[in-house]
Amino acid sequence: MNNLKNEKPHVLIALFPGQGQINPCLQFSKQLINLGIEVTLTTSLSAFSKIKKLPNIDGLSFAPFSDGYDGKFQLSSVDDFHLFYSSVKSRGSKFIFNLIQSNAKNGTPFSHVIYTIIMEWVGLVAKKINVPSTLFWIQPATVFDVYYYRFTKYSNYFKNCTAKDKLIELPGLPPLSPIDFPSFVFDDVESTNWAVKSIKRQIEMLNSEENPRVLVNTFDALEFDALRILKHVTMVGIGPSIPSIFLNDDTFQADMIEISSKNYMDWLDSKDKGSVIYIAFGSYSEISSQLMEEIGHGLLKCGRPFLWAIREGQDGEKMEDKLSCKYELEKQGKIVNWCSQVEVLKHPSIGCFLTHCGWNSTLESIASKVPMVACPLWNDQVCNAKLIQDIWKNGVRVNVSEGGVVERDEFNRMYHDCDGKRRRRGRIEKKCQEME
Secondary structure, eight states: OTTOSOOSOEEEEEOOSSHHHHHHHHHHHHHHHHTTOEEEEEOBHHHHTTOSOOOOOTTEEEOOBOOSSTTOOOOSSGGGHHHHHHHHHHHHHHHHHHHHHHHHHTTOOOSEEEEETTOHHHHHHHHHTTOOEEEEEOSOHHHHHHHHHHTTTTGGGGTTOOOTTOOBOOTTSOOBOGGGSOGGGGSOTTSSOHHHHHHHHHHHHHHTSSSOEEEESOOHHHHTTTTTOOSSOEEEEOOOOOOGGGGTOOSSOOOSSOOOOOHHHHHHHTSOTTOEEEEEOOSSOOOOHHHHHHHHHHHHHHOOOEEEEOOOOTTSOOGGGGOTTHHHHHHHSEEESOOOHHHHHHSTTEEEEEEOOOHHHHHHHHHHTOOEEEOOOSTTHHHHHHIIIIISOSEEEOOOOTTSOOOHHHHHHHHHHTOTTSHHHHHHHHHHHHTO
């Protein structure tokens, strides 16, 4: 120990190069630094190359590596994502192995490795070099519980579950129907789905440990029971790991998507309190032209002002140009390519949030006491929507027609349900205040 250059604990945090993982890991890093722990954050250049400004504070360093694409990967289908994941895994494994060994030789060893969802291979690398590691689960504890049951002794509960009205009751969880479960739980475990295999390997790794511990981006007031129902795994809620702007500090966050202008904040300033509908579907998920069209016509039927964040397509295409009602919409509200979501949700003019129910968006909305219209697309989002409407009761969930479409009249109805002049909005706000 005498030859160590720095006796402070030093933690390596490895995350997948996606916007949804960056800010939770940055906020967690800040918590560790405040405890006197040095942090090195590593992910691939596909993330780092797109971030215009990284936080700069003592105790935090960054270690980027090449994934072979470095921000130039073009995703044409969900299946193609396996190519990207495989490249991140193969190149990242070598980089992290060498990084841990190099730091040890230089007298600045990592005392612990923390890794995120679908990065279970980092735990295997750390184990190979005898460095302790821990999973940082950046989705709800409830979703982890579901996956744990799925890939252990309750796997039979998930077979032949196609009827929408069928309820599955798992220990400690509310009754769930097939439309409430994360996307991957009904996939064949032996399939070629890389995400299914990654989650399954993660559960197997935890079950092979004597006293496994998982850090979760949630908190007791939100998921007290879900954090405690598993007997073999100790889950610790360390959240909410949301951008520090909620604590009047807007310097500690990073965006992979550039904000071209912030004139939307001046526009919000001109609107009445609680009058604006905010619409955003996250940094990854793409919505169909049909869904965009239904959302747009629902807004026109509703008549309320709105702020709608519509990301550009992969080739820079402006997706809002496909809207048949774009001209009418621009008279009623404002469309932007990206915005600072935490700033928007904090603004007093925001009355409700039409969201895909990504976990970061859900936590940010709860922190802002903004009721949600839940329109989940896939993955954990469908389970989050269940929790929002039926468990926490701080939002409403859109109904899907028999043809699999959320229709404009449904959106119109949901917008009115979040209107401050309606009874449902009052109930939702009350629940949000109770959760504060």
